[in-house]
Amino acid sequence: MTTIIDHSVELAKAGANVSTRWQALWFVARRYPLGAIGAGIIIIFTLTALFAGWITPYDPTATNARASLAVPSSAHWLGADFMGRDILSRIIGGAQISLAVGIGATVLGLSVGIPVGLASGYYGGWIDLIVQRFIDIMQSLPLLVTALVMAASLGPSLRNTIIAIAIPLVPSIARMVRSNTLALKEMPFVEAARAIGINETWIAARHVLPNTLAPLIVLATAQFGSAILVEGVAVVPGPRRAGALSVLGPHAVGNRRPNTSAPRRGW
Numbered sequence: 001m002t003t004i005i006d007h008s009v010e011l012a013k014a015g016a017n018v019s020t021r022w023q024a025l026w027f028v029a030r031r032y033p034l035g036a037i038g039a040g041i042i043i044i045f046t047l048t049a050l051f052a053g054w055i056t057p058y059d060p061t062a063t064n065a066r067a068s069l070a071v072p073s074s075a076h077w078l079g080a081d082f083m084g085r086d087i088l089s090r091i092i093g094g095a096q097i098s099l100a101v102g103i104g105a106t107v108l109g110l111s112v113g114i115p116v117g118l119a120s121g122y123y124g125g126w127i128d129l130i131v132q133r134f135i136d137i138m139q140s141l142p143l144l145v146t147a148l149v150m151a152a153s154l155g156p157s158l159r160n161t162i163i164a165i166a167i168p169l170v171p172s173i174a175r176m177v178r179s180n181t182l183a184l185k186e187m188p189f190v191e192a193a194r195a196i197g198i199n200e201t202w203i204a205a206r207h208v209l210p211n212t213l214a215p216l217i218v219l220a221t222a223q224f225g226s227a228i229l230v231e232g233v234a235v236v237p238g239p240r241r242a243g244a245l246s247v248l249g250p251h252a253v254g255n256r257r258p259n260t261s262a263p264r265r266g267w
Contacts, residue, residue, distance in 0.1 A: 049095040058086040060093035098228045101162055105227040106220055108166035113173025114209070114216070120174065121181030122204045128178075135171040143168045147230050165227050176219055180212040 029036035048055070057077075064084030072079045078087035120131040138146070150164035184190065185208060193203045 045095065046099065048092055049099040052092045052096050056086075056089040056092045058089040060085065060089045097158065098231060100158065101165065101231040102224045102228040104162035105165040105169060105231075106224045108162060109169030109173055109223065110216075110220060112166070113170040114177055116170065117174035117177030118181055118204055118209055118212075121178035122185055122200075122208060131174070132178075135174055138168065138171045139175075141168070143226065144230055161231065165230050169223050169227070172223070173216070173219065176215055177209075177212050180215065181208055184208045184211050 062085065064080070067076060067080040067084040067086075069082055070076050070080040070084070076086050076088070078091070080086055081090070116131060120128045146168040147165045150167055151161055154160035154164055181204070185204075190203060190207060193207055194200075
Protein backbone atom coordinates (compact mmCIF):
# COMPACT_ATOMS: atom_id res chain seq x y z
CA MET A 1 0.00 0.00 0.00
CA THR A 2 1.46 3.34 -1.05
CA THR A 3 1.35 6.24 1.38
CA ILE A 4 0.65 9.59 -0.21
CA ILE A 5 2.61 12.43 1.40
CA ASP A 6 1.11 15.89 1.28
CA HIS A 7 4.19 18.05 0.82
CA SER A 8 2.34 21.27 1.61
CA VAL A 9 1.41 19.93 5.05
CA GLU A 10 4.95 18.77 5.75
CA LEU A 11 6.37 22.13 4.69
CA ALA A 12 3.92 23.93 6.97
CA LYS A 13 5.02 21.75 9.89
CA ALA A 14 8.63 22.66 9.15
CA GLY A 15 7.84 26.39 9.18
CA ALA A 16 8.18 27.02 5.46
CA ASN A 17 5.06 29.21 5.42
CA VAL A 18 6.36 31.59 8.09
CA SER A 19 6.72 35.06 6.60
CA THR A 20 6.70 37.53 9.51
CA ARG A 21 8.55 37.74 12.81
CA TRP A 22 5.37 37.20 14.82
CA GLN A 23 4.59 34.06 12.86
CA ALA A 24 8.14 32.83 13.41
CA LEU A 25 7.82 33.53 17.14
CA TRP A 26 4.52 31.67 17.33
CA PHE A 27 5.98 28.75 15.36
CA VAL A 28 8.93 28.43 17.77
CA ALA A 29 6.61 28.70 20.80
CA ARG A 30 4.41 25.86 19.49
CA ARG A 31 7.39 23.70 18.62
CA TYR A 32 9.19 24.26 21.94
CA PRO A 33 6.45 24.89 24.54
CA LEU A 34 8.67 24.38 27.60
CA GLY A 35 11.23 26.83 26.25
CA ALA A 36 8.45 29.32 25.53
CA ILE A 37 7.16 29.02 29.10
CA GLY A 38 10.66 29.59 30.47
CA ALA A 39 11.16 32.61 28.23
CA GLY A 40 7.81 34.00 29.38
CA ILE A 41 8.83 33.69 33.04
CA ILE A 42 12.10 35.48 32.35
CA ILE A 43 10.32 38.26 30.46
CA ILE A 44 7.81 38.74 33.30
CA PHE A 45 10.62 38.86 35.86
CA THR A 46 12.59 41.38 33.78
CA LEU A 47 9.61 43.66 33.15
CA THR A 48 8.67 43.51 36.83
CA ALA A 49 12.17 44.62 37.79
CA LEU A 50 12.30 47.40 35.19
CA PHE A 51 8.92 48.88 36.15
CA ALA A 52 9.07 48.16 39.89
CA GLY A 53 8.65 51.83 40.76
CA TRP A 54 5.28 51.98 39.01
CA ILE A 55 3.70 48.69 40.05
CA THR A 56 4.58 48.36 43.74
CA PRO A 57 1.48 49.05 45.89
CA TYR A 58 3.58 50.46 48.77
CA ASP A 59 6.99 51.94 49.35
CA PRO A 60 9.24 48.89 49.93
CA THR A 61 11.14 50.69 52.71
CA ALA A 62 8.16 52.33 54.44
CA THR A 63 7.35 50.92 57.88
CA ASN A 64 3.91 50.69 59.49
CA ALA A 65 3.57 49.58 63.11
CA ARG A 66 -0.14 48.86 62.64
CA ALA A 67 0.61 46.32 59.90
CA SER A 68 3.42 44.55 61.76
CA LEU A 69 3.37 40.80 60.95
CA ALA A 70 0.07 41.20 59.08
CA VAL A 71 -1.23 38.05 57.45
CA PRO A 72 -2.04 38.04 53.70
CA SER A 73 -5.14 40.11 52.99
CA SER A 74 -6.62 42.44 50.41
CA ALA A 75 -4.49 45.29 51.79
CA HIS A 76 -1.27 43.23 51.85
CA TRP A 77 -1.49 40.37 49.36
CA LEU A 78 1.56 38.58 50.77
CA GLY A 79 1.36 40.01 54.27
CA ALA A 80 3.83 42.29 56.03
CA ASP A 81 7.07 41.71 57.92
CA PHE A 82 7.82 42.50 61.56
CA MET A 83 8.36 46.18 60.70
CA GLY A 84 5.07 46.47 58.81
CA ARG A 85 6.67 46.62 55.37
CA ASP A 86 4.63 45.12 52.54
CA ILE A 87 6.19 41.83 51.43
CA LEU A 88 4.92 42.05 47.84
CA SER A 89 6.37 45.54 47.40
CA ARG A 90 9.70 44.40 48.83
CA ILE A 91 9.85 41.42 46.46
CA ILE A 92 9.07 43.58 43.42
CA GLY A 93 11.45 46.34 44.51
CA GLY A 94 14.20 43.89 45.37
CA ALA A 95 13.96 42.31 41.93
CA GLN A 96 15.86 45.30 40.53
CA ILE A 97 18.90 44.55 42.69
CA SER A 98 18.63 40.81 42.03
CA LEU A 99 18.50 41.39 38.28
CA ALA A 100 21.40 43.86 38.36
CA VAL A 101 23.57 41.52 40.44
CA GLY A 102 22.70 38.47 38.33
CA ILE A 103 23.39 40.14 34.99
CA GLY A 104 26.44 42.07 36.22
CA ALA A 105 28.12 39.09 37.88
CA THR A 106 27.42 36.77 34.93
CA VAL A 107 28.67 39.24 32.32
CA LEU A 108 31.78 40.06 34.37
CA GLY A 109 32.51 36.38 34.95
CA LEU A 110 32.16 35.66 31.23
CA SER A 111 34.36 38.65 30.33
CA VAL A 112 37.19 37.27 32.46
CA GLY A 113 36.65 33.53 32.13
CA ILE A 114 36.34 33.35 28.33
CA PRO A 115 39.73 34.90 27.43
CA VAL A 116 41.46 33.05 30.28
CA GLY A 117 40.07 29.68 29.21
CA LEU A 118 40.67 30.38 25.52
CA ALA A 119 44.31 31.32 26.08
CA SER A 120 44.87 28.37 28.42
CA GLY A 121 43.44 25.81 26.02
CA TYR A 122 44.74 27.19 22.75
CA TYR A 123 48.31 28.14 23.63
CA GLY A 124 48.95 25.45 26.27
CA GLY A 125 52.44 25.15 27.75
CA TRP A 126 53.36 27.12 30.84
CA ILE A 127 50.34 29.42 30.35
CA ASP A 128 47.98 26.46 30.67
CA LEU A 129 49.92 25.10 33.66
CA ILE A 130 49.81 28.33 35.66
CA VAL A 131 46.20 29.13 34.82
CA GLN A 132 44.93 25.65 35.69
CA ARG A 133 46.71 25.51 39.03
CA PHE A 134 45.26 28.89 39.96
CA ILE A 135 41.79 27.70 38.89
CA ASP A 136 42.22 24.55 41.00
CA ILE A 137 42.81 26.73 44.05
CA MET A 138 39.73 28.84 43.31
CA GLN A 139 37.49 25.83 42.70
CA SER A 140 38.51 24.27 46.00
CA LEU A 141 36.53 27.01 47.78
CA PRO A 142 32.70 26.99 47.78
CA LEU A 143 30.97 29.72 45.78
CA LEU A 144 29.10 31.17 48.74
CA VAL A 145 32.12 31.24 51.05
CA THR A 146 34.31 32.88 48.41
CA ALA A 147 31.65 35.48 47.62
CA LEU A 148 31.18 36.35 51.30
CA VAL A 149 34.93 36.70 51.86
CA MET A 150 35.30 38.90 48.78
CA ALA A 151 32.32 41.04 49.77
CA ALA A 152 33.72 41.54 53.27
CA SER A 153 37.12 42.47 51.82
CA LEU A 154 35.84 44.90 49.19
CA GLY A 155 33.17 46.59 51.31
CA PRO A 156 29.37 46.84 51.18
CA SER A 157 28.23 48.24 47.85
CA LEU A 158 26.42 46.97 44.77
CA ARG A 159 29.51 47.24 42.56
CA ASN A 160 31.69 45.35 45.02
CA THR A 161 29.01 42.71 45.41
CA ILE A 162 28.92 42.10 41.65
CA ILE A 163 32.71 41.75 41.65
CA ALA A 164 32.63 39.45 44.68
CA ILE A 165 30.10 37.11 43.07
CA ALA A 166 31.69 37.24 39.60
CA ILE A 167 35.14 36.12 40.75
CA PRO A 168 34.02 32.65 41.94
CA LEU A 169 32.17 32.17 38.62
CA VAL A 170 35.35 32.56 36.55
CA PRO A 171 36.89 29.07 37.12
CA SER A 172 33.94 27.06 35.78
CA ILE A 173 33.69 29.32 32.72
CA ALA A 174 37.41 29.10 32.04
CA ARG A 175 37.38 25.31 32.44
CA MET A 176 34.51 24.86 29.99
CA VAL A 177 36.06 27.15 27.37
CA ARG A 178 39.41 25.40 27.78
CA SER A 179 37.97 21.90 27.38
CA ASN A 180 36.17 22.86 24.18
CA THR A 181 39.23 24.72 22.87
CA LEU A 182 41.46 21.67 23.36
CA ALA A 183 39.18 19.66 21.07
CA LEU A 184 38.55 22.41 18.53
CA LYS A 185 42.16 23.46 17.96
CA GLU A 186 42.92 20.05 16.42
CA MET A 187 40.04 20.25 13.95
CA PRO A 188 40.77 20.40 10.19
CA PHE A 189 39.40 23.93 9.77
CA VAL A 190 41.93 25.23 12.31
CA GLU A 191 44.76 23.40 10.55
CA ALA A 192 43.58 24.91 7.24
CA ALA A 193 43.61 28.40 8.74
CA ARG A 194 47.15 27.87 9.98
CA ALA A 195 48.23 26.56 6.60
CA ILE A 196 47.23 29.76 4.82
CA GLY A 197 49.13 31.87 7.37
CA ILE A 198 46.37 33.34 9.56
CA ASN A 199 47.52 34.75 12.88
CA GLU A 200 47.11 32.36 15.84
CA THR A 201 45.27 34.92 17.95
CA TRP A 202 42.83 35.59 15.11
CA ILE A 203 42.22 31.87 14.67
CA ALA A 204 41.45 31.47 18.38
CA ALA A 205 39.10 34.46 18.49
CA ARG A 206 37.44 34.11 15.09
CA HIS A 207 37.26 30.37 14.48
CA VAL A 208 37.62 28.56 17.81
CA LEU A 209 35.70 30.79 20.23
CA PRO A 210 32.37 30.91 18.31
CA ASN A 211 32.19 27.10 18.41
CA THR A 212 32.31 27.12 22.22
CA LEU A 213 29.24 29.33 22.64
CA ALA A 214 26.56 26.61 22.75
CA PRO A 215 27.62 25.01 26.07
CA LEU A 216 28.71 28.40 27.34
CA ILE A 217 25.17 29.79 27.02
CA VAL A 218 23.83 26.91 29.11
CA LEU A 219 26.47 27.48 31.78
CA ALA A 220 25.85 31.24 31.84
CA THR A 221 22.12 30.64 32.35
CA ALA A 222 22.80 28.42 35.35
CA GLN A 223 25.32 30.87 36.80
CA PHE A 224 22.83 33.71 36.46
CA GLY A 225 20.52 31.89 38.86
CA SER A 226 23.41 31.03 41.19
CA ALA A 227 24.43 34.68 41.35
CA ILE A 228 20.92 35.71 42.40
CA LEU A 229 20.82 32.99 45.07
CA VAL A 230 24.18 34.07 46.50
CA GLU A 231 23.03 37.69 46.50
CA GLY A 232 19.95 36.66 48.42
CA VAL A 233 21.80 35.07 51.31
CA ALA A 234 23.82 37.83 52.89
CA VAL A 235 25.90 39.79 50.41
CA VAL A 236 24.03 42.84 49.11
CA PRO A 237 23.44 45.52 51.75
CA GLY A 238 20.26 47.56 52.00
CA PRO A 239 16.59 47.05 52.74
CA ARG A 240 15.43 46.39 49.15
CA ARG A 241 16.87 42.90 48.71
CA ALA A 242 14.41 40.39 47.31
CA GLY A 243 16.55 37.33 47.92
CA ALA A 244 17.11 38.20 51.56
CA LEU A 245 13.40 37.69 52.24
CA SER A 246 14.01 33.96 52.00
CA VAL A 247 16.05 33.98 55.22
CA LEU A 248 13.47 35.77 57.33
CA GLY A 249 11.80 32.45 58.13
CA PRO A 250 8.95 32.47 60.60
CA HIS A 251 9.64 36.10 61.52
CA ALA A 252 8.51 37.40 58.11
CA VAL A 253 4.73 37.07 58.06
CA GLY A 254 2.03 36.39 60.60
CA ASN A 255 4.21 35.15 63.44
CA ARG A 256 2.21 36.27 66.45
CA ARG A 257 3.14 33.51 68.84
CA PRO A 258 3.48 34.56 72.49
CA ASN A 259 6.88 35.18 73.98
CA THR A 260 7.73 31.85 75.62
CA SER A 261 11.08 33.08 76.91
CA ALA A 262 9.50 35.36 79.55
CA PRO A 263 9.66 34.06 83.14
CA ARG A 264 6.52 32.46 84.47
CA ARG A 265 5.15 32.73 87.99
CA GLY A 266 5.08 29.45 89.82
CA TRP A 267 2.19 28.55 92.10
